[in-house]
Amino acid sequence: MVAKTLYDKLWDSHVVQDYGDGTALIYIDRHLIHEVTSPQAFEGLRIAHRKPWRIDANLAVSDHNVPTTDRTTIDDPISRLQLETLDHNCASFGIRQFKMSDIRQGIVHVIGPEQGFSLPGMSIVCGDSHTSTHGALAALAFGIGTSEVEHVLATQCLILKKSRNMLVQINGSLGRGVTAKDMILAVIGRIGMAGGTGHTIEFSGLAIQALSMEARMTVCNMSIEAGARAGLIAVDEATIAYLADRPMAPTGGLWDQAIAAWRDLRSDPGAGFDRVIEIDAHGIQPQVSWGTSPEMVVSVDGRVPDPGAESDPVKRDGMRKALAYMGLQANVPITDIPLDKVFIGSCTNSRNEDLRAAAEVVRGKRIAANIMQALVVPGSGLVRRQAEQEGLDRVFIEAGFEWREAGCSMCLGMNPDRLSPGERCASTSNRNFEGRQGSGGRTHLVSPPMAAAAAIAGHFVDVREF
Amino acid sequence: MEAIKKLTGLVAPLDRHNVDTDAIIPKQFLKSIQRTGFGPNLFDEWRYLDQGGSAQDCAHRRLNPDFVLNHERYRGAQILLARDNFGCGSSREHAVWALLDYGIRCVIATSFADIFFSNAHKNGLLAVMLANPTIDRLFQDVARAPGYKLTVDLESQKLVTLEQRVIDFSIDPVIKRRLMEGLDDIGITLQTAELIRAYEQRRRQDAPWLFSEEISSADSLTGPNESTT
Numbered sequence: 001m002v003a004k005t006l007y008d009k010l011w012d013s014h015v016v017q018d019y020g021d022g023t024a025l026i027y028i029d030r031h032l033i034h035e036v037t038s039p040q041a042f043e044g045l046r047i048a049h050r051k052p053w054r055i056d057a058n059l060a061v062s063d064h065n066v067p068t069t070d071r072t073t074i075d076d077p078i079s080r081l082q083l084e085t086l087d088h089n090c091a092s093f094g095i096r097q098f099k100m101s102d103i104r105q106g107i108v109h110v111i112g113p114e115q116g117f118s119l120p121g122m123s124i125v126c127g128d129s130h131t132s133t134h135g136a137l138a139a140l141a142f143g144i145g146t147s148e149v150e151h152v153l154a155t156q157c158l159i160l161k162k163s164r165n166m167l168v169q170i171n172g173s174l175g176r177g178v179t180a181k182d183m184i185l186a187v188i189g190r191i192g193m194a195g196g197t198g199h200t201i202e203f204s205g206l207a208i209q210a211l212s213m214e215a216r217m218t219v220c221n222m223s224i225e226a227g228a229r230a231g232l233i234a235v236d237e238a239t240i241a242y243l244a245d246r247p248m249a250p251t252g253g254l255w256d257q258a259i260a261a262w263r264d265l266r267s268d269p270g271a272g273f274d275r276v277i278e279i280d281a282h283g284i285q286p287q288v289s290w291g292t293s294p295e296m297v298v299s300v301d302g303r304v305p306d307p308g309a310e311s312d313p314v315k316r317d318g319m320r321k322a323l324a325y326m327g328l329q330a331n332v333p334i335t336d337i338p339l340d341k342v343f344i345g346s347c348t349n350s351r352n353e354d355l356r357a358a359a360e361v362v363r364g365k366r367i368a369a370n371i372m373q374a375l376v377v378p379g380s381g382l383v384r385r386q387a388e389q390e391g392l393d394r395v396f397i398e399a400g401f402e403w404r405e406a407g408c409s410m411c412l413g414m415n416p417d418r419l420s421p422g423e424r425c426a427s428t429s430n431r432n433f434e435g436r437q438g439s440g441g442r443t444h445l446v447s448p449p450m451a452a453a454a455a456i457a458g459h460f461v462d463v464r465e466f
Numbered sequence: 467m468e469a470i471k472k473l474t475g476l477v478a479p480l481d482r483h484n485v486d487t488d489a490i491i492p493k494q495f496l497k498s499i500q501r502t503g504f505g506p507n508l509f510d511e512w513r514y515l516d517q518g519g520s521a522q523d524c525a526h527r528r529l530n531p532d533f534v535l536n537h538e539r540y541r542g543a544q545i546l547l548a549r550d551n552f553g554c555g556s557s558r559e560h561a562v563w564a565l566l567d568y569g570i571r572c573v574i575a576t577s578f579a580d581i582f583f584s585n586a587h588k589n590g591l592l593a594v595m596l597a598n599p600t601i602d603r604l605f606q607d608v609a610r611a612p613g614y615k616l617t618v619d620l621e622s623q624k625l626v627t628l629e630q631r632v633i634d635f636s637i638d639p640v641i642k643r644r645l646m647e648g649l650d651d652i653g654i655t656l657q658t659a660e661l662i663r664a665y666e667q668r669r670r671q672d673a674p675w676l677f678s679e680e681i682s683s684a685d686s687l688t689g690p691n692e693s694t695t
Contacts, residue, residue, distance in 0.1 A: 016665040017658055023640055025655060027665050029676050037558065039499035048652070053662075056678070065497065078497040078520050085499050122676065129557040129581060145559035145585035146501075147651070155655040157662055161638070163580075193484060194551035197580055227551065229580045250675035258675040293484050314549060318483050412556075414493045421517070433488040433555060435511045439518070 003268035005165045006232050007200040010140035010265075014123045016157055023161045029122040031152050032108045033060035033095065035086040036414070037127030041150035042089040052093055053156040059117050060090045060097040063107045064414045068377050068404035071100050079415065106380025106406040109133040109347040113217065114380055116246025120235050120262040125152055130347045130430065132223040135231040136216035137239060138265040140200075142229040164274040166199035166228065167267075170207040172281040177464035179357070180215035181349060181428065181447035183207065184222040185287035189297040191277060196228030199275065202267060203233050207281035213242040214351040221348045222430050225294040234266035288334050288460055289432045289445040291322035296432070298334060300450065300462045306330035325434055326442050327422065335460050337444070341425040342367070342374040342455040343437070344401075344448055346411035349428035350379030352386050354448040358428075359392040361452035361463065367400035368458025374401040375417060377409040401455070413438045426454040467590040469648030473571055474617040475544025478535055479608045485548055486555035487582065491564040494520050504560055505567030509535060539612045547604055548575040552593075553582025562589045572618050574625075576601050587641045590648060592618065594625070594635050620646055 004012070017025040038060070045051070052058065065079040074080040083100070090097040098105045104115065109130050112118035118134040124141035125131060127149045134141035148158055168187055188195070201223050208216065216233050223231030233239075240259050243249045250258045285299035296319075298305065307319035307330065323330065328337070344350070344358050355378065367374050376396045378384035384406055387393060393403045410417040411429035419425055419441025428451050429436075432443040446454065453463040495507045497520055506524035513535060515528040529536045535543065546565070552575040553561060562585045565573065572592040586593045596604075607627065608614045617626040620642060625633040643649070655662075670677050 017661050019640070021640055022638075025658065025661070027662070027669070036496050040501045040559075043499070043501075050652070054666075076497075082497050082499060119675070121673065127557055127559075129555065131557075143557035143581055145557055145562070145581060145588065147559060147585065147588035151652050151655065154652045155659075155662065156666075157655055159651060159655065193554060194577060194579070197551065197577065227554070227579065248678075250678075254675040258673070261673060293486075314481065314483055317481075321482070412488075412493050414496065431486075431488065431555060433486045435492050436488050439492070439494075439511055 003271040005267040005271040005273060006138060006202055006234055006265060007140070007163070007165055008271070010121065010123065011162055013121070014140065023159055025157050026123060026160045027157055028125050028152050029057060030112070030117060030124045031058045032112055032124070032126035032131070033058055033086070033149070034064055034108050034126070034128060035062045035082045036064045037146050038089065038149055039082065039085045040146050041127070041153060042093065044150040045153060050154045052095065052153045055094050056096070057156060058095045058153070059112070060086060060095050061105055061108055061111060062086055062100060064408045064412065066100055066407040067415050068407050068409050068417055071405065103381040103385060106378070106383065107347045107350060107408055109221065110350060110379030110383065113137060113213070114246070114382060116243055116249030119243065119249065119258070120239060120265050125158065129224045130221050132229065132231045133217050133221040133347055135220040135223065136213060136233050137243070138232060138235045138262070140230060140232070143224065163200045163229065164198055165272070166196055166201045166275045166277070167273040168201050168203050168277045168279065169205040170203065170279045170281050171205045173207055173210055174281045174284060175464070177449065178284055178286055179447040179449065180211055180218040182284055182287045183281065184219045185289065185294065185297045185445060186284045187279060188222065188226045188294050189287070190279065191226055193225055193293055193295040194227040196223060196226040199228050200230040200232060201226065201228040203231060204267070208233060209236060212353060213238055214353045217351070218348055222294070225430055235262045286447060286450050286463055288450070289443070290326065290328060290334065291319065292325055292432055292434050293322070294430070294432060294445060296322060297445070300334050300460060302334055304328050304330055304332045304334065327424070335462065338370060338424070338459045339426050339454055340370070340372050340423040341419060342371060342451050343377070343410040343425055343427040343429065344451050345375065345377030345379070345409050346429035347379065347408070348430045349448050350377060350383065352383055354428065355383070355387045355392050356390070358448040358452035359395040361449050361466065362399040362401070362456055363395050365399055365456045367455045370458045371400070371455055374455045375404060375410060376401050377404045377417070378406050380406045399456070410437050412436060426451045426460065467588070467648050470571060470590050470592055470645050471621055472617065472619050473544060474615055475571065476540065476542055477545045477547055477604070477608050477614050477616050478540040478543035479547045479605050480534060481549065481605060483550045484554050485552050487553060487558050487561040488555055490553070490561040491558065492518065494518065496558060496560050501563050502567055504564035505569070508564040508568040509533070542569065544569055544571050545616055545618065546570050546573045547601070547608060548573060549601065550576045552578050554579035557581045559585045559589070562586050562591050566591055574601070574604070587645060588651065590645060592620065592645060594618070594637070596633065596635060600633060
């Protein structure tokens, strides 16, 4: 038998029809829907008089626009219309939805695994590029555009071109105070934000195996920032333990049958990869992004790079533009950069382990006087409730943080949580593009403990020495 | 979607790597529930000096004179010339809708992000990839000659410059056919509805946990739809 990669296995098990030209009709097991990328797809169904193919493969939730404070009224009429449109579309097509008042509401990529809606071996899509998150469960999960949302709704399938296989093997073990976020930022810094374009990345190696499921989700989440539509991690005992007793996971005999099948969801020995990258986890330091693209990262003990040292003129110009936008000078130590705001949240880093790690850093301390706002936005209502049961809300509030309701919040600022022009933020989110967190806002991507330490110090600090 | 076969249009240069979808259409404009009307906010933060909000009349906003699309010589451009990894970032199809609504029908770059590339071709926006030296030369030619136009001939897969220099480009034959015929993917897929049902049956046997009882009951209630095209 031909040795297959995990991606090959997932692809092969979902082929409805092979068109023989590198593309195939691929069956989609699960479709997550949110309010921003779905209205035009539902409108398309209505215009063509089409119905969803398989209602129960879908789960909808509002996350991008939702306020993280009081939710009884939504001031922005355009946001309100978009949220109401999702409610209306779900009601009229009979699609299951977690409403804003539901404790299970949250960021679409947090609730899928949390509910056991996302399972190993599935194909999972959503009109959101961070769908790669669910690949941590050895599911083929990737973001799609609105035309594809409509296509999945109508046919339960997508016409796809098979990607190439890429292996990112992370050997050794992470040092103390270094997290999965630092790991993936270091990978992006190494291969660049187009490094994985056209590929599905499988993450493997001892350092990956040692990660918890939540940390694996952080790694797969940012595959897209390395250019790869999907990231994957093989099934192991941690995967199975994580899924046991999840509300939508199989039970009884079906569970036994499922886990027997899931144990094969790993690349066969000797399977061929088109590209292999090896990284030593020991060498990874806490990372801080300095520019306007996630590949623009350095270690916390480093300095803002000097565009003058770059030989490629287009890259050099890009670095100059990034530094001008970020209001930074070349060669300044990262730990000398003062901050205005801190955001702990997003589909990258808003799960209970993230909140616990951040809370440990701030426990018994106060945010610095120059920090105008420090937000903690849990990834779901259930994450929030769990954190409150552990008393983490008190720890954050006593340190001067605001404790919010679940949603995407300041990761992209579609709701009222955003940066004002010129404000500088330590953020546990995934993108530092110009204007991402608010027009003119300056984003530095970091791990939750690094964001927490920066809130206390008022500038970046090495959390290992904090 | 509108079919695209041949196009002669003014070329505008956007000389940056990694032009991301947040730059193409910032998030405050994603709240629309329509597919149209995004053109005035294309590249909003680069294009205007003031801060853009949704539901705002852009006609009276202050333009950034330094931004290339605001230069008089590029007014009415239908072809955008760019660098590596164009369209990276989020899956928002609004980025493609905004380019089309502005009047761009073709983006020429050294590479594109995967999701953007897929979205482009589902909406009749042609994304042409060329090698770096060819792109470099086009940037130089466009800068040198105001009113620089290109003819894009999808059928023969050629770009023709004003001085009749011909640049061949390659394109996936599936994408080419879809663009030239303006095909509706959903209609095509639904022609194979029987294959999809057969797959579901096989899958239900091999991996029944993927189909809960809830799912089968909902299936019988609504029934998979038939092709309506």
